[in-house]
Amino acid sequence: MPSTVFSNHVKTLGLLPVSGQEMATLNGPDFKPYIKILYLPTGFRLRVDFSIYQTVQPTLFFISPNQYLEIEEAGVESGYFIFYNRDFYCIQIHDQEVACDGLLFNNFQNMPNVEVSDEENAYLGYLFNELIQEFRLDDNSLEEMVRTYLKQLLIRATRSWKSQHLAGPVTDQQSDLEFFRKFTRLVEAHYKSKHTVADYADLLCMAPKTITHKFNRLRLPQPNEVIKNRIILEAKRLLVHTALTAKEIVHELGYEDPAYFSRLFMIKTGESPSRFRANFLG
The missing domain is CATH 2.60.120.280 (Regulatory protein AraC)
Incomplete structure (x- = not known):
């Protein structure tokens, strides 16, 4: 062709x-x-x-x-x-x-x-x-x-x-599915500055519990996990595809406490940021 x-x-x-x-x-x-x-x-x-x-x-x-x-x-x-x-x-x-x-x-x-x-x-x-x-x-x-x-x-x-x-009839889930798309678009736009479900609840003018209920109806992970997963994905990309230090990456992702972010990264990946970089590039 x-x-x-x-x-x-x-x-x-x-x-x-x-x-x-x-x-x-x-x-x-x-x-x-x-x-x-x-x-x-x-x-x-x-x-x-x-x-x-x-x-x-x-x-x-x-x-x-x-x-x-x-x-x-x-x-x-x-x-x-x-x-x-x-x-x-x-x-x-x-x-x-x-x-x-x-x-x-x-x-x-x-x-x-x-x-x-x-x-x-x-x-x-x-x-x-x-x-x-x-x-x-x-x-x-x-x-x-x-x-x-x-x-x-x-x-x-x-x-x-x-x-x-998606589990179940799509027509029954259309409203929640549209909400999921809206939520993930907001996370994509703001994950470097907004890290909690409450932050996005403010943007959406609704209670955090309402967001959680909508995600539960679609049998999706908790909204907090969606936010943290996006942040960790970006951290992985920066660790592997840039020469930024771990401290610079923490700042890039909107965190002030490197130790807190390192614990979060360890919880989500099972490795410290430096160990993840070494294992992936080694």
Whole structure:
């Protein structure tokens, strides 16, 4: 499949093949700033931040720009790698589930991967083929057609994600699910300065207990855990991918007491920050 990229000054979307030959390029720094969707057949292994995923059936992965991605092993069949920026596609103004801050992205509590059924796999084959044909045509409607296919992919993947990751009828949970998205977006925006459920309760104009009850109805971890997990994830990223000292990282994450943060890190990871860095990089 030829490399296919649409670029119009500020808007970019590309569709690339994924096989052993492209791994070094795809793992490089060129794609870090982009939102990424990977369709990987059986036999791929990839690392996203500090978790490793092995595909035992065709799977979609949704990667935000701030996440570390490395494809470690390719399967026999090639996959697809879509990358695009917010200028090309993001519906934040309408706050829809398929926006770039929707269920599939920045969902740090549950890595968004969607295992693809045989029926969905057939549809995805059709969709990727249509995308390739659009690039080959290079018509003046290319941008809108490609955006339409991308939206179809995100909508269908969101439906599959909800059916695979949420217990009970989705319709009964829609209100709480929307609240979960709102809460996690607030955490993503404020985790460096707001560290408690009470902080977010103030932003949401509700009691902390109400937040907890909503999370319980979705059988999700406690909201305090969501906040702390996001903070610890960022600490891990800074320890591994920067040369900042542990004290500088503590300050970067909005804490004044290094000893307190070190205890929190130890509770969440079982290691001190310095030991985590040494073990990961050693």
